[in-house]
Amino acid sequence: MKKIQILGTGCAKCVKLAENAQEAAKSAGVEFEIEKVTNINDIMNYGVMMTPAIAVDGVVKSVGKVLSVEEIKKFL
DSSP: OEEEEEEEESOHHHHHHHHHHHHHHHHHTEEEEEEEEHHHHHHHHHHHHSSHHHHHHTEEEEEEOOOOOHHTTTTT
C-alpha cells in the first residue's frame, strides 16, 4: 500500500493536488492511503518550504506546484 502525503495548509491548490493524487492512484490501480499534513512544523520537517507538496511513502516528489493526474501516476 502506498502512503500519499499532501503537504499544505489546506489552500485551493492543496485540495486540487489531493484530488489529483486520489484520481491517479485509483486509475493506476494502486492501493493507497492519503494523509493531509497541514501543520507547518510537520511540513518543514520534510524540508518543504513552499506548498503544495506531495510525498509518497515519506519521500517528497514535488514542491510548489499542482501536479496533473498523469504526472502523479509516474511515481506511483
